[in-house]
Amino acid sequence: MTSNHSPAVATGTADFTDAARVAGLLDRYLIALDDEELDDAWARSLFTDEAVVAFPMSRHExxxxxxxxxxxxxxxxxxxxxxxxxxxxxxxxxxxxxxxxVLTTHVHHPGGDRPPLFRAGTLASGEAHRTPAGWRMSELSFRIVFTEGEPPKPA
Known part of the structure; x- marks a missing residue:
């Protein structure tokens, strides 16, 4: 996974436009998680065919x-x-x-013995590539910086 990111000096309008489009991929990803609009069209609009998404507790390729x-x-x-x-x-x-x-707040389902909220501060990093359909993420990973509360119990 990509781990060291530093800003580049933009040399023209195209660089700024491309950077904004790449940043928009992450924005759209986060919003869709909260809106639960997660279908194959959503995935194709954000990720390459061989994309890797890695969380500390699981990953998908x-x-x-x-x-x-x-x-x-x-x-x-x-x-x-x-x-x-x-x-x-x-x-x-x-x-x-x-x-x-990225700061996330997760509300547990009612009932149970856990506190109602689980929060995490994470660093999101990744890589994107220009494809014939536009920019798409090929890698997206999250590294936890802190947590508060209890995560869901494993199934």
Missing amino acids: GLAGLAEYHHASIAAFAQTQHLGSPAVVSVEGDRAVFRAN
Whole structure:
């Protein structure tokens, strides 16, 4: 996974436009998680066919099944909110790397013995590539910085 991201000096309008499009991929990803609009069209609009999405507790490789993977993860909670900082994006030709801070709040389903909320501060990083359909993420990973509360219990 991509781990070291530093901003590039933009040399023209195209660089800024490409960086904004790449940053928008992460924004759209986070919003869709909270809106639970996770289907194959969503996955194709954000990821390459061979994409890798890695969380500290699990990972998924490939576009096939990616929407279902996310839907199953989100279903563990009654509600979620994902807040992302502006992404720092470095574009070099048809490849870009990015990094952003993400603060997540997960509301547990009612009942049970856990506190109602589980929060996590994470660093999101990844790589995107220009494809015939536009920019798509090929790698997206999250590294936990802190947690508060209890995560869901394993099934």
